[in-house]
Amino acid sequence: MRRRVRVMAPATVSNLNCGFDVLGLAINEPYDVVEVELTGTPSVEIVAIKGCDSLSTDPEKNVVGAVLGAMTAASGSAVGFRVIIEKGIIPGSGIGSSAASSAAAAFAANVLLDARFTLTELVRFAMEGEKLASGTAHADNVAPSLMGGITLIRSYEPLDIIQLNVPRELFCVVLHPEMEIRTSIARGLLDRMLPLETAVRQWGNVGGLVAGLYREDYDLIGRSLVDYVAEPKRSGLIPWFNELKNSAMQNGALGAGISGSGPSVFALCRGVTVAGKVLGGMKEVMKSSGVAFKVYLSPVSSNGARVL
Amino acid sequence: MRRRVRVMAPATVSNLNCGFDVLGLAINEPYDVVEVELTGTPSVEIVAIKGCDSLSTDPEKNVVGAVLGAMTAASGSAVGFRVIIEKGIIPGSGIGSSAASSAAAAFAANVLLDARFTLTELVRFAMEGEKLASGTAHADNVAPSLMGGITLIRSYEPLDIIQLNVPRELFCVVLHPEMEIRTSIARGLLDRMLPLETAVRQWGNVGGLVAGLYREDYDLIGRSLVDYVAEPKRSGLIPWFNELKNSAMQNGALGAGISGSGPSVFALCRGVTVAGKVLGGMKEVMKSSGVAFKVYLSPVSSNGARVL
Numbered sequence: 001m002r003r004r005v006r007v008m009a010p011a012t013v014s015n016l017n018c019g020f021d022v023l024g025l026a027i028n029e030p031y032d033v034v035e036v037e038l039t040g041t042p043s044v045e046i047v048a049i050k051g052c053d054s055l056s057t058d059p060e061k062n063v064v065g066a067v068l069g070a071m072t073a074a075s076g077s078a079v080g081f082r083v084i085i086e087k088g089i090i091p092g093s094g095i096g097s098s099a100a101s102s103a104a105a106a107f108a109a110n111v112l113l114d115a116r117f118t119l120t121e122l123v124r125f126a127m128e129g130e131k132l133a134s135g136t137a138h139a140d141n142v143a144p145s146l147m148g149g150i151t152l153i154r155s156y157e158p159l160d161i162i163q164l165n166v167p168r169e170l171f172c173v174v175l176h177p178e179m180e181i182r183t184s185i186a187r188g189l190l191d192r193m194l195p196l197e198t199a200v201r202q203w204g205n206v207g208g209l210v211a212g213l214y215r216e217d218y219d220l221i222g223r224s225l226v227d228y229v230a231e232p233k234r235s236g237l238i239p240w241f242n243e244l245k246n247s248a249m250q251n252g253a254l255g256a257g258i259s260g261s262g263p264s265v266f267a268l269c270r271g272v273t274v275a276g277k278v279l280g281g282m283k284e285v286m287k288s289s290g291v292a293f294k295v296y297l298s299p300v301s302s303n304g305a306r307v308l
Numbered sequence: 309m310r311r312r313v314r315v316m317a318p319a320t321v322s323n324l325n326c327g328f329d330v331l332g333l334a335i336n337e338p339y340d341v342v343e344v345e346l347t348g349t350p351s352v353e354i355v356a357i358k359g360c361d362s363l364s365t366d367p368e369k370n371v372v373g374a375v376l377g378a379m380t381a382a383s384g385s386a387v388g389f390r391v392i393i394e395k396g397i398i399p400g401s402g403i404g405s406s407a408a409s410s411a412a413a414a415f416a417a418n419v420l421l422d423a424r425f426t427l428t429e430l431v432r433f434a435m436e437g438e439k440l441a442s443g444t445a446h447a448d449n450v451a452p453s454l455m456g457g458i459t460l461i462r463s464y465e466p467l468d469i470i471q472l473n474v475p476r477e478l479f480c481v482v483l484h485p486e487m488e489i490r491t492s493i494a495r496g497l498l499d500r501m502l503p504l505e506t507a508v509r510q511w512g513n514v515g516g517l518v519a520g521l522y523r524e525d526y527d528l529i530g531r532s533l534v535d536y537v538a539e540p541k542r543s544g545l546i547p548w549f550n551e552l553k554n555s556a557m558q559n560g561a562l563g564a565g566i567s568g569s570g571p572s573v574f575a576l577c578r579g580v581t582v583a584g585k586v587l588g589g590m591k592e593v594m595k596s597s598g599v600a601f602k603v604y605l606s607p608v609s610s611n612g613a614r615v616l
Contacts, residue, residue: 022512154516155509160531162519193501196537201463203511204330207518208462211470214522223468229504 004037005111009104009305010148011089011296012096013172013266014140017227017257018205024096024140025150027172027298032097033086033308034064034104038112043080044068052087063098063129064105070128071109075116081109090294092180094264099141102129107146107305120159122146135184141260148304150213166300167216171275173253175244175282176264178292181237186261189233198228218254218270225255225268238263240289247281272297312345313419317412317613318456319397319604320404321480321574322448325535325565326513332404332448333458335480335606340405341394341616342372342412346420351388352376360395371406371437372413378436379417383424389417398602400488402572407449410437415454415613428467430454443492449568456612458521474608475524479583481561483552483590484572486600489545494569497541506536526562526578533563533576546571548597555589580605 010031014024039045044065046057059065068081083105089097106122117125126142143151143161152162194202208224211217235241235258244265248256252274253267265282269275279297286293318339322332347353352373354365367373376389391413397405414430425433434450451459451469460470502510513532520528543549543566552573556564560582561575573590577583587605594601 019511019515021508022515152512152515152519154512154528154532156512160516162516162528164519165522190504192504194504194507196498196500196502199502199507199510199537200329202507203327203514204460204462204464206511206515207327207330207460208468208470210515210518211460211472211522214473214519220462220470224462229507 002112004035005108006033006035006308007104007108007111007305008033008308009100009107009145010301010303011100012141012144013174013259014096015227015230015257015260016209017225017231017255018202018209019152020202020227020229021138021140022153022206023150023209024144025172026144026148026301026304027174027296028301029296029298030088032088032100032104034101034108035084036105036108036112037082039080039082040078041080042072042078044072045082046085047082048084050084050086052091054091055087063102063133066128066132067102067105067125068109070125071106075113079113090176092182093176094181094258094260094262095174095176096141096145096260098129098133099126100145102126103142103145103305111307119147120161123161124159134187136187144304146304148302150300152210164210165214166302167213167218167221169218169271170300171269171272172298172300173248173267173269173275173279173282174259174264174296175286176294177238177240177286178294179263181262186234186237190230191233194229202228221268222254225257227257231257234258234262238265240285241265243285244282247285248278251278251281253278310420312343313416314341314343314616315412315416315419315613316341316616317408317415317453318609318611319408320449320452321482321567322404323535323538323565323568324517325533325539325563326510326517327460328510328535328537329446329448330461330514331458331517332452333480334452334456334609334612335482335604336609337604337606338396340396340408340412342409342416343392344413344416344420345390347388347390348386349388350380350386352380353390354393355390356392358392358394360399362399363395371410371441374436374440375410375413375433376417378433379414383421387421398484400490401484402489402566402568402570403482403484404449404453404568406437406441407434407453410434411450411453411613419615427455428469431469432467442495444495452612454612456610458608460518472518473522474610475521475526475529477526477578478608479577479580480606480608481556481575481577481583481587481590482567482572482604483594484602485546485548485594486602487571489570494542494545498538499541502537510536529576530562533565535565539565542566542570546573548593549573551593552590555593556586559586559589561586
């Protein structure tokens with residue numbers, strides 16, 4: 001039995017415009033690393049958090065504590081965990097920072113527990129971290145962070161996660177302006193009720209996007225990357241959103257939108273050449289704003305969480 | 309240039325549980341036949357309607373008149389049509405009776421006009437029939453009736469119709485209890501506003517169903533055949549609905565629901581053997597009700613409208 005393991009889990013882009021709360025994809029970078037050591041007492045100790053000053057090492061206040069606490073309870077034996085977290089993903093960036101830590105912790109603990117839990121069960125545990133972080137136990141970041149690729153949460157109850165086909169030439173560009181948007185605030189902006197016609201248009205696009213992914217029909221993917229639900233409400237939180245999106249589209253992106261609840265803005269592109277051009281254009285937009293930012297360019301990651 | 313043509317267009321099952329207003333499929337039987345003759349005057353004359361006494365031959369009041377009137381106007385030349393309609397599909401049955409007549413008429417006229425319109429344009433014309441019949445220009449019946457297979461209306465504006473993959477073993481059972489439900493009344497029962505969580509569940513299933521069709525994953529297709537939007541409101545219009553659905557599921561159907569706005573109830577099945585068993589069970593339910601009914605069992609039709 002292993003006593004200690006280091007696991008990485010990647011950043012993720014959730015929603016993908018039309019798929020609010022159900023779609024997400026993993027990218028190669030950035031990622032979090034969680035090192036977990038098995039102990040004999042049913043408690044969770046967070047020894048250190050590297051790369052980030054703003055997160056608490058109190059296991060009651062850290063997503064990793066929530067995830068591993070749930071796994072300790074479910075294990076039913078005298079197991080506990082000692083943890084070091086290495087943050088590669090900036091909290092509040094909208095690319096699944098809490099999800100990656102949660103996913104890495106769940107995956108690492110499962111290795112130490114001789115893989116007694118299924119991947120779907122690990123998603124369920126990692127959702128405890130999301131619940132702590134945002135008040136809602138959503139799975140659209142933790143699922144792709146654990147499993148890689150593009151995932152669909154068909155159903156939450158029971159939890160049913162579908163790994164969708166990943167077209168080979170699909171690249172993702174992410175621009176993270178250095179401002180924080182709390183998921184809970186971004187969720188609060190959404191209307192609780194949708195006109196039926198709006199919902200119909202949204203699920204028409206979900207169907208179109210899934211069909212496009214299987215057909216590897218990049219035009220169809222692009223036409224389906226439309227969001228009638230969150231973007232109209234949330235884009236106002238990101239002062240540069242319209243300019244970033246327009247720039248991405250002008251440079252040939254298939255589509256662009258808010259990553260999760262923002263502030264990161266993502267674009268999907270066909271091929272690395274277009275992706276590079278899109279990235280360049282988005283950088284220009286942000287440079288003229290004077291606000292600091294980070295950028296990432298990655299194919300859809302085929303890897304989810306994995307042992308280092 | 310042909311002067312006269314006979315075209316058939318098949319019945320269709322729309323919505324498919326989760327895909328309200330966007331999904332539909334064609335079956336082999338029943339179908340309507342429309343015979344169209346080209347005339348030199350820009351008018352539409354409906355000479356006869358065979359197989360049905362309840363429909364008007366007044367072109368202002370018949371869906372075929374609405375479709376061909378629109379095509380006459382769009383043709384911009386001195387063309388008109390003389391029509392004989394042979395109804396194989398009972399009006400108000402919920403399996404696209406008006407859609408099939410509209411589709412057959414549009415397809416036939418296009419043959420006579422040397423195929424000057426695209427299939428998508430024909431869908432647009434056929435939607436004029438739907439508008440006359442139900443007050444709403446929906447396309448989820450006319451698209452599969454014209455094109456065959458399983459269609460997704462990704463978007464209405466612009467009209468974007470996606471032909472989805474059809475798993476080879478997919479069979480459709482339809483039971484039509486002889487009562488009429490007006491589409492306009494069935495639509496009036498629906499809530500105009502949906503809770504966001506309900507909409508999310510519905511589009512999770514749309515994504516799951518489309519993925520299931522491409523993966524030919526019958527279990528996933530079955531799990532996705534859930535309707536949180538129309539079925540809870542409309543099933544009360546069909547006194548035998550719950551019994552029919554339960555019977556279908558007990559006999560191994562992947563899923564079952566209301567076809568369009570009803571009263572027909574459909575079930576999707578894997579393989580003709582299961583479909584036969586499901587059909588038998590549904591017949592037993594209706595026999596004990598004493599109400600007359602018709603049944604149909606068909607693979608998903610690969611043909612849409614075609615010249616006879």
